């Protein structure tokens with residue numbers, strides 16, 4: 001029997017690392033771990049990287065950059081190097097990294113399959129890009145449209161620090177943040193949605209563990225091609241008709257943010273008031289599911305050429 005490919009998760013004990021580890025059990029791969037006491041020891045990590053086919057970086061941005069530096073040094077000294085999937089924000093707009101959103105275009109799965117380095121999308125960008133990219137590609141939303149994006153995330157989006165804080169102290173019921181209007185996900189959304197004007201982005205966090213809604217309000221009469229809500233819905237339905245993870249659903253009068261907690265799926269909706277020519281596009285997902293570990297598993301399967309047992 002052929003040997004199973006090996007995967008090392010650097011940051012295995014963190015929120016995203018644990019989610020990926022759990023989901024890896026569904027793939028025919030072998031997990032290579034380091035002794036937990038040496039999990040931050042560069043030598044132990046370098047040995048693990050040299051021994052595996054794919055390393056998944058589930059680290060803060062700075063530590064991710066350092067890990068990629070270690071792999072670059074291994075390559076420079078002629079060593080065997082693993083493929084890399086990075087969960088941080090560090091390389092999501094780098095042109096020499098593939099963007100790990102298989103539903104981005106029909107070419108994207110093959111791009112990911114061939115790539116040595118893939119960046120896993122951010123949780124908020126996953127929702128925003130899924131809504132906007134098809135409509136921009138279709139020419140309905142102009143690429144320079146002044147887009148404003150609102151979003152709410154469960155507190156696990158803030159990693160271990162925020163989880164401990166919210167679970168220890170109760171945490172505020174709802175908190176608007178990123179009010180300097182310079183959230184780290186804005187360049188990623190702009191680039192991969194195909195926008196040429198920087199979008200406004202206002203994130204928030206609620207006192208619930210996991211779940212997310214990303215909303216994009218638009219004035220229908222400012223869009224191209226006299227588009228109606230039905231046209232936008234049809235564009236999204238055609239774009240995602242082959243996706244096992246993204247579905248286009250009927251509008252609802254209310255949306256509960258954590259309804260997809262524990263799932264790797266994402267639901268897109270178009271809410272419309274035709275009389276006032278107002279629409280709101282919404283994406284609902286689990287920030288730790290399709291927004292992190294679920295997407296990582298899709299990418300790992302493509303990068304290693306494996307599928308669930």
Ligand SMILES: NC(=O)C1=CN([C@@H]2O[C@H](COP(=O)(O)OP(=O)(O)OC[C@H]3O[C@@H](n4cnc5c(N)ncnc54)[C@H](OP(=O)(O)O)[C@@H]3O)[C@@H](O)[C@H]2O)C=CC1
Pocket residue numbers: 010011012013014015016017039040041057058059060061063087088089121122123156157158159160161287288291292
């Ligand atoms: N949580 C989420 O919803 C999402 C997170 N991400 C991204 O994934 C990455 C990880 O985030 P998340 O899992 O939430 O964060 P966590 O804080 O939960 O986990 C990070 C892990 O990395 C470890 N770590 C930190 N520095 C080093 C180092 N130098 N060497 C080895 N291990 C190290 C931490 O250990 P210790 O705690 O001991 O410091 C911890 O176990 C981040 O870049 C984040 O932006 C992406 C999508 C969604």
Ligand SMILES: CC(=O)N[C@@H](CCC(=O)OP(=O)(O)O)C(=O)O
Pocket residue numbers: 087088089121122123124153154155156157158159162185203204205292
């Ligand atoms: C609630 C919360 O704090 N969320 C995080 C983003 C979470 C995340 O997943 O960011 P990456 O995908 O880029 O790692 C934040 O706003 O910085």
